[in-house]
Amino acid sequence: xxxxxxSQQRTFNLVILGILLIGIVIVATPMLxxxxxxxxxxxxxxxxxxxxxxxxxxxxxxxVAFNSRNFGRAFLNSAFVALSxxxxxxxxxxxxxxxxxxxxxxxxxxxxxxxxxxLMVPGVVLIIPQFILAKNLGLLNSxxxxxxxxxxxxxxxxxxxxxxxxxxxPRELEESAVIDGASPLTIFVRVMMPLALPAISTVAVFSFxxxxxxxxxxxxxxxxxxxxxxxxxxxxxxGQHATNWGLVFAGSLTAVLPTVLLFIFFQRYFIQGxxxxxxxx
Amino acid sequence: MHTDLARHSTRAATSARPAPRRGRLYYRxxxxxxxxxxxxxxxxxxxxxxxxxxxxISFFDWRIIPGQTSEFIGLANYQxxxxxxxxxxxxxxxxxxxxxxxxxxxxxxxALAWMVNRVFVGRRFFRAVYYLPVVTSWVVVSFLFQYLFxxxxxxxxxxxxxxxxxxxxxxxxxxxxxxSAWIAIYSLGIWKGIGWAMVIFLAALxxxxxxxxxxxxxxxxxxxxxxxxLTLPLIRRTALFVLIALIIGGFQVFISVLLITGGxxxxxxxxxxxxxxxxxxxxxxxxxxxxxxYILTIVIVVISFVQMxxxxxxxxxxxx
Numbered sequence: 001x002x003x004x005x006x007s008q009q010r011t012f013n014l015v016i017l018g019i020l021l022i023g024i025v026i027v028a029t030p031m032l033x034x035x036x037x038x039x040x041x042x043x044x045x046x047x048x049x050x051x052x053x054x055x056x057x058x059x060x061x062x063x064v065a066f067n068s069r070n071f072g073r074a075f076l077n078s079a080f081v082a083l084s085x086x087x088x089x090x091x092x093x094x095x096x097x098x099x100x101x102x103x104x105x106x107x108x109x110x111x112x113x114x115x116x117x118x119l120m121v122p123g124v125v126l127i128i129p130q131f132i133l134a135k136n137l138g139l140l141n142s143x144x145x146x147x148x149x150x151x152x153x154x155x156x157x158x159x160x161x162x163x164x165x166x167x168x169x170p171r172e173l174e175e176s177a178v179i180d181g182a183s184p185l186t187i188f189v190r191v192m193m194p195l196a197l198p199a200i201s202t203v204a205v206f207s208f209x210x211x212x213x214x215x216x217x218x219x220x221x222x223x224x225x226x227x228x229x230x231x232x233x234x235x236x237x238x239g240q241h242a243t244n245w246g247l248v249f250a251g252s253l254t255a256v257l258p259t260v261l262l263f264i265f266f267q268r269y270f271i272q273g274x275x276x277x278x279x280x281x
Numbered sequence: 282m283h284t285d286l287a288r289h290s291t292r293a294a295t296s297a298r299p300a301p302r303r304g305r306l307y308y309r310x311x312x313x314x315x316x317x318x319x320x321x322x323x324x325x326x327x328x329x330x331x332x333x334x335x336x337x338i339s340f341f342d343w344r345i346i347p348g349q350t351s352e353f354i355g356l357a358n359y360q361x362x363x364x365x366x367x368x369x370x371x372x373x374x375x376x377x378x379x380x381x382x383x384x385x386x387x388x389x390x391x392a393l394a395w396m397v398n399r400v401f402v403g404r405r406f407f408r409a410v411y412y413l414p415v416v417t418s419w420v421v422v423s424f425l426f427q428y429l430f431x432x433x434x435x436x437x438x439x440x441x442x443x444x445x446x447x448x449x450x451x452x453x454x455x456x457x458x459x460x461s462a463w464i465a466i467y468s469l470g471i472w473k474g475i476g477w478a479m480v481i482f483l484a485a486l487x488x489x490x491x492x493x494x495x496x497x498x499x500x501x502x503x504x505x506x507x508x509x510x511l512t513l514p515l516i517r518r519t520a521l522f523v524l525i526a527l528i529i530g531g532f533q534v535f536i537s538v539l540l541i542t543g544g545x546x547x548x549x550x551x552x553x554x555x556x557x558x559x560x561x562x563x564x565x566x567x568x569x570x571x572x573x574x575y576i577l578t579i580v581i582v583v584i585s586f587v588q589m590x591x592x593x594x595x596x597x598x599x600x601x
Contacts, residue, residue, distance in 0.1 A: 012504070016396045023393060024410050027472065031413060033437055034425050048435040049444065092320035102306065103313035111321065118328060120585045122533045124554060125574040128561050129331035129338060132345070152327030155320050174306065184308045188316070213418035215536055220562055231420040235540070238424060245428050252421040263416045267409060271480060 038062070038249040046245075061250035065237070070225055071251060074233035078212055078255070081147055081229060085211035086204045088151040089158055093203060094196065096155070097162030098188050102174075115156040123153040124216070131220055141224050149221075150211045158203045165199040166192060198269045205266050209259055230255045332578075335571045343568035351568070358572035367548050368573065371556040372580075377463075378552060379531035382470035386527055389471065390478025391520070395508070397479070398486040408483065412476035422473055423540035430455040430465040430541075438465075459549035462542045466550065469537050474530075478523050485519035486512065525588045532581050553577045 032052070039057040065071045099105075100112060130149055131140075139145030169192065177187050193200065215231040222228055228236075234251040237244065263270065339358050341351040362368050397407045414422065429437045432454040434444075439452040455461045489512065497507045513520075535554040538544065544551035544559060551559070557577065561570025 013400055017400050017402070020393070020396050020400065020407055024407065027411055027414065027475075029437075030422075030425055030429055030472070031417070033429070034421075037428070046431075046433065046435050048433075048440075050435050050437050050440050092323065095316045096320040099313045099316035103308065103316070105310070105313040108313075111317070114329070115324070118324075118332075120529075120582045121328070121332060121578055122529070122581060123328070124533055124535055125557075125578045125581075126328060126331045126335065127558070128567055128571050128574060129334040130327060131562075132338065132343075132567065133327075133331060133334065135345075148323065149327050152323045155324045156328075159320070178306050184306060184312050184316075187306070209416060213420065215420050216539075216558065231418065234420060234424070248424055248428075252418075252424065256417055256421055259416050259418070260413065263412070264409070267405075271408070271484070 034249045035253060037245055038253045040246050042244055042246055061244075061246040062254070064247055065250045065254065070228065071233050071254075073226055074228050074230050075254065077143060077227060078230040081143055081150065081218075082208045082212040084144070084147045085150040086208040088147065089154055089207035090200055090204045092151070093155055093158035094162050094193060094200060095188070096159040097166055098192055100159070100163045101166035103184075115159060118156050119160070127216060127220070130217070134221060140221055141227060143222075143227060146218060146221050147211070149217060150214060151207070154207050154210060158207070161203060162196065162199055165196050169195050201266060201269050205262055205270065208262065212255075212259060335574055338568055339571035339575050341568045343566075343571070345565055345567055354568070358569045359576070361569060362572055362576060367551060368553075368556060370548065371544075371551040371553050374550065375532060375534065375552045375554075378467065378470065378534050379528055381467050382474065382534075383524065383527045383531050385467070385471035386474040386478045387520070387523060389475045390523070391482050393475065393479045394482035394486055395512070397483055408476075408480060411479050414473045415476040417473075419473075419536040420540065422469060423537045426465055426469040426472075426537070427456075427541050432456065456542055456546070458546065462546075462550050466534075466537055466541055469541070470531070470534065474527065478527065481519060481523050482516065485516040489515050521588075521591075525585065528588070529581060529585055532577070532584070 033050075036052055036054055038061055039059070040051070040054045041056060041058045041060055100108065134140050134145055134149065137145075139148070173191050173195070174187050177191050182190070213231060214229075215235070218229045219232055219235075222232070230251075234248060234255060237248045237251050340353060340355060342354050342357075343351045393407075393411060397404055431437075431439065432452065434440065434452045436452065436455075438455070439449075442449040443452055453461055455465050493511060493515075494507060497511050502510065533554065534552050535558070538550060538552050538555045539558065542550045544555045548556070553573070554577070557570050557573040560566045560573060
């Protein structure tokens, strides 16, 4: 009986593998098609039948993209905005998380519950007041202004993520640091931050991606063409009537590449961070 | 459940020792606040305060143009919303999107996780490829799906359905009417989200001790019986978590609709956020937009609150 069930098992596993591979094809096809379109000359983009591997691959779209409409500038703007946001969120959220995890102070629970409650409010419903506030503070048309708004949104969530991580760190290391006369700041910088590196890099990567991809706030905050970020630049490639899809996807590919690289490099931390809070029996 | 066991044992080990008195951290009373202050100030200014400010704005016929005065109109914006057919259509569309995409992501995500967990080759590869759409920007994938669903014969979806599979007699102009436009928007929502659901489910499945399956197999339980009787109950909490997160995410559907159909044709594919956005930034009715935002916020908060109660509580830790 065991023998037959073992060969049955093998067929069954092969069937499963087959389904998974078909799934991969379905999931990956849109992405691959985007890559292939980016390398098609403008004459071939609407061709019938559609070509998966372009007959005459060309870098023309990338050249046009980087030579036109401040695209290179938009790349730099996005890099500035996303890196600053990642840095700000990481530093501020870990400071708050450390405070919640290791100190006792008046009002701790009240502040904690305000943050907890705010987690339920999705950031995107706040664009109207944020826009008017930025306008009143004179922060429209300013990349640092955009960074401030981008950084505020994810703070609560990341504070909770890091607080959980800090609380699970063993206290022994801090205790020996205290005996050596370390101050809270020293312990935070020298002991907690290095130990929490996996969680902190998750926070940094997610905040980077959030700022890198954001579209609507950037569209309304930045009217000055030289300040525009990548998603706006890509959207501008999509003309009103005849869209040059090759150009759109050459721009898209340029924007997507850094995020995919980040994902590949940080895959382990990524998955850890994603599942750490979610999975319990 | 593995982690819970581990946590229990470490807790038992530490409580067996006398509490460490030496090495306790001393700090002045204001130190915790110094750590809290910069982040909290930023957070209060850009999220807590705007939430209140939005309520204020929603009571006005708000004028964004300098020199014009905003007029206080009480609840008129809310009254208007309840009589606004397009708003109700947008809310119904949002619920429809949530129902279709959440079910799709849950079922496909769980099935994929279960299959990836079963085969022992290429787990990391499968996980990485299925997850790729999750990390790709909404702007990019929205344009991509618009292109895939191009109206002419050279559109990839039309080509596959008409010329390869022969399930359609002629190319469909997908965005010309609402029902076919929803197919494009729904499939984007599901395609982009299944990787996330899969990763979470996979982690939960990997936490189930294999001995349980072996015991069930010896008892003669078949594949399906083991899945329903053993796996599903064990990952119940994870499934609930995924469900909540997907529902809350689904209500925030925005960029894909904005970029693929723009709410058209004739507002037929409008969702709550695109309509709010259109009213505020398109028609400059910021007061009305603020009221719409508030209604949506209340809907989302009520739903997540109900779900959180349902989901259960564990000390004061956040569930996500």
